[in-house]
Amino acid sequence: MSEESQKRRERLHEIIFGSDTPAGKAFDIVLLVLIIASVMAVVLESVSWIREAYGPWLRAFEWFVTIAFSIEYVLRLYCVDKPWRYARSFFGIVDLLAIIPTYLSILIPGAQSLLVIRTLRLLRIFRVLKLAQFVGEARELKVALQASVRKIIVFLGAVLMIVVIVGSAMYLIEGEEHGFTNIPVSIYWAIVTMTTVGYGDVAPQTPLGKMLASVIMILGYGIIAVPTGIVSVELAGVARKTATGQACPGCGAGGHDTDAKHCRYCGDEL
Numbered sequence: 689m690s691e692e693s694q695k696r697r698e699r700l701h702e703i704i705f706g707s708d709t710p711a712g713k714a715f716d717i718v719l720l721v722l723i724i725a726s727v728m729a730v731v732l733e734s735v736s737w738i739r740e741a742y743g744p745w746l747r748a749f750e751w752f753v754t755i756a757f758s759i760e761y762v763l764r765l766y767c768v769d770k771p772w773r774y775a776r777s778f779f780g781i782v783d784l785l786a787i788i789p790t791y792l793s794i795l796i797p798g799a800q801s802l803l804v805i806r807t808l809r810l811l812r813i814f815r816v817l818k819l820a821q822f823v824g825e826a827r828e829l830k831v832a833l834q835a836s837v838r839k840i841i842v843f844l845g846a847v848l849m850i851v852v853i854v855g856s857a858m859y860l861i862e863g864e865e866h867g868f869t870n871i872p873v874s875i876y877w878a879i880v881t882m883t884t885v886g887y888g889d890v891a892p893q894t895p896l897g898k899m900l901a902s903v904i905m906i907l908g909y910g911i912i913a914v915p916t917g918i919v920s921v922e923l924a925g926v927a928r929k930t931a932t933g934q935a936c937p938g939c940g941a942g943g944h945d946t947d948a949k950h951c952r953y954c955g956d957e958l
Contacts, residue, residue: 700767701937704760719760723786723809726753730803750803754790761787769937773954782808832922839918847911851878854904858897866893882908 706712726749732738733746761783765771774780786809789802855875862868867890868877877890881904892901936951950957 697767698937700763704764704767705937720810722753722756723806726750727804727806729753730801734801750790754787757783757787769956770954777953779809828923832919832925835922835925836915836918840915843914843918847882850907851875851882854878854882854900858892858900861894861897861900862892866897867891878904881905882911884908884912 702709703711703715729746729749733743733750739746764780764783765775768774775784782805786803786806789799789805792799792802852875855878856871858877859868859871859874862874864870868874873890880887880890881901884905892898936954936956
């Protein structure tokens with residue numbers, strides 16, 4: 689790669705991924721405005737009278753923004769040293785998903801409604817507005833959730849066994865004449881009751897059934913608190929670090945510690 693081409697890539701990287709320079713901040717602000725405007729256009733298009741009056745204009749605007757985002761996505765891949773790594777990152781996937789629905793709408797009418805996924809791109813506002821501490825908080829939450837996955841899976845497995853057992857018992861107690869027509873319906877009732885949703889479309893009628901329902905309702909309150917406690921314990925154990933808005937020149941990832949010298953994801957020098 690020639691020196692001129694390398695300088696052009698570095699300049700593009702500074703504008704597209706950086707937020708510390710006037711050009712980078714202006715680029716991000718324009719990007720955020722387009723994201724908000726495009727999401728509003730999708731929402732407004734779902735209103736029948738607005739669609740009838742301004743439908744062609746809204747769709748034209750959607751295509752304009754999609755083409756702009758497509759060019760931006762290609763430029764992001766171009767100006768990083770490891771484009772495939774960026775493409776597989778969270779923001780890389782979000783950037784791709786933000787443009788696919790419009791092209792998909794050519795084959796599947798109405799698919800453009802999925803463009804509301806562009807709201808995820810607004811997460812960049814934390815970097816643009818120098819709210820790096822929020823990036824650090826988000827990273828702590830991510831680490832805590834990852835550490836809690838196995839415990840929560842075990843917990844959900846126990847809950848699943850309980851609802852299957854209770855649902856089967858309720859099917860035997862109440863029977864088809866009281867709305868518990870089969871075991872799947874009874875399991876559905878157990879889930880709705882245990883989560884305290886209580887639709888009321890199926891309800892026990894016998895004294896024994898009501899007693900079992902009362903036990904499940906009380907148990908539900910205790911079960912709801914378990915995942916919260918698991919995540920809270922993991923959050924308490926996560927060390928708090930300050931994050932910076934600096935983006936990696938290799939993969940485009942951000943959220944590094946202020947004293948970081950190398951990217952935590954690809955190892956490139958910051």
